[in-house]
Amino acid sequence: MxxxxxxxxxxxxxxxxxxxxxxxxxxxxxxxxxxFLTGCGPAPLESxxxxxxxxxxxxxxxxxxxxxxxxxxxxxxxxxxxxxxxxxxxxxxxxxxxxxxxxxxxxxxxxxxxxxxxxxxxxxxxxxxxxxxxxxxxxxxxxxxxxxxxxxxxxxxxxxxxxxDIVMITKKDSAYAGATTFADLEDASILGQAATMYNDVIDQIPEVNHMTPAETVPMVVENLRSGTCDIITYSKLSAPKLLEVYPDFVELEMADAFEGSxxxxxxxxxxxxxxxxxxxxxxxxxxxxxxxxxxxxxxxxxxxx
Structure with missing residues (x-):
């Protein structure tokens, strides 16, 4: 979204x-x-x-x-x-x-x-x-x-x-809430939005369950809220509002960063x-x-x- x-x-x-x-x-x-100009002579001038x-x-x-x-x-x-x-x-x-x-x-x-x-x-x-x-x-x-x-x-x-940029969001009571490196996310089920970089960057994290992406951002958020996934990828600029609306969500403070995000x-x-x-x-x-x-x-x- x-x-x-x-x-x-x-x-x-x-x-x-x-x-x-x-x-x-x-x-x-x-x-x-x-x-690009083609030909050997100068391009004709327009009035x-x-x-x-x-x-x-x-x-x-x-x-x-x-x-x-x-x-x-x-x-x-x-x-x-x-x-x-x-x-x-x-x-x-x-x-x-x-x-x-x-x-x-x-x-x-x-x-x-x-x-x-x-x-x-x-x-x-x-x-x-x-x-x-x-x-x-x-x-x-x-x-x-x-x-x-x-x-x-x-x-x-x-x-x-x-x-x-892209950040990751989980629930405050999640086993991954204190993660700071990609290695800390081993076995986590991570969800992003289809046909976007939010889904693509998940491949940079080794040993995780890269879930089939959701079609829209509201669907991504609903999957985290309902517990269908452990972590979602999300907009850094939009994260403050998301955390305000869902006070049981938390942004992961990662030392590792996505490349090209x-x-x-x-x-x-x-x-x-x-x-x-x-x-x-x-x-x-x-x-x-x-x-x-x-x-x-x-x-x-x-x-x-």
Whole structure:
């Protein structure tokens, strides 16, 4: 259930997933691809009018009116579903009477406004978002998603609009509550979310029961609450709120750390939308750091229990 201004094609060698600055509206799309000149002679020069007209048209996403934003709407505080509209929400196009809120939503709203468009959410499973982007079902993905080499080969990713990391959560009365090293977790049943780094990093821990991942973050949390698993992987930025809601949970204070677990929150658009990515990155860059923090904090307070 986000939330880097180097060219995505260069950064695709680095794993990224970041989930969180304080909720409000920002999303980023990295400058999506390097341009190469071919041929022996110099490239023809465009007139200022031609360049301006070309940039304006190529920066359009979708129909230029409605910005369809792909997300789970089940990954608080990045995105979640509510039943009533507010100043923080956008309609969920494919769920009647439902609305989306969250940090990704706030960023998407800012991007849409600056592009002169109206944002609507399209609720989909996390693992299907890139396919939905490429088949035209959505125009942009803002879903707590981090760029990875595999994803960068299929879509263009923005700069990060929030950066997160991965921690492990257990119950206070668990036999693993005092664990500080991976070796201390031997035989523990550990659960993460499907199709995310939360599941992938579990393979770095030897001699544990890597459970079949749950589809959504609420399902991950419910498995820990009900005792189906011993430990869950979770967002570092979201952990304080989780521990407030579930006072019998505790974050493991580990000396060992996961490799490659930093998670930037990157927006994605389909390949070929380079000019739109440039504009989106400009919009993101204009969001003040304090405003990002304030948005994130507001989302943390507003998110469902």
């Amino acid at each position: 986000t939330h880097e201004t180097v060219d995505v094609s260069v950064r695709s060698a680095m794993r990224s997933r970041r989930e969180f600055l304080k909720l409000s509206g920002l999303t980023a799309l990295g400058i999506g691809g390097m341009m 200022a009018d031609d360049a301006e007209g070309s940039s304006a048209s190529s920066a359009v996403l979708g129909d230029g009116v409605t910005l369809r934003v792909g997300m789970e709407a089940a990954y608080a505080p990045y995105n979640w579903q509510v039943s009533s509209a507010s100043d923080f929400t956008i309609p969920i196009e494919n769920v009647s009477g439902a609305y989306a809120d969250g940090y990704d939503v706030q960023v998407a709203k800012i991007i849409a406004e600056q592009l002169g468009m109206e944002a609507v959410a399209v609720k989909l499973e996390f693992g299907s978002l890139i396919d939905a982007l490429n088949n035209g079902q959505v125009d942009i993905v803002c879903a707590g998603m981090s760029v990875t080499p595999e994803r960068a080969s299929a879509a263009l990713f923005s700069e990060s609009y929030v950066d997160d 930093r998670m930037p929150d990157n927006a994605a658009v389909a390949k070929g939308n380079d000019a739109a990515l440039v504009r989106i990155n400009e919009i993101i860059a204009d969001i003040d750091e304090q405003d990002r923090q304030d948005m994130w904090s507001a989302c943390m307070d507003r998110q469902p229990a």
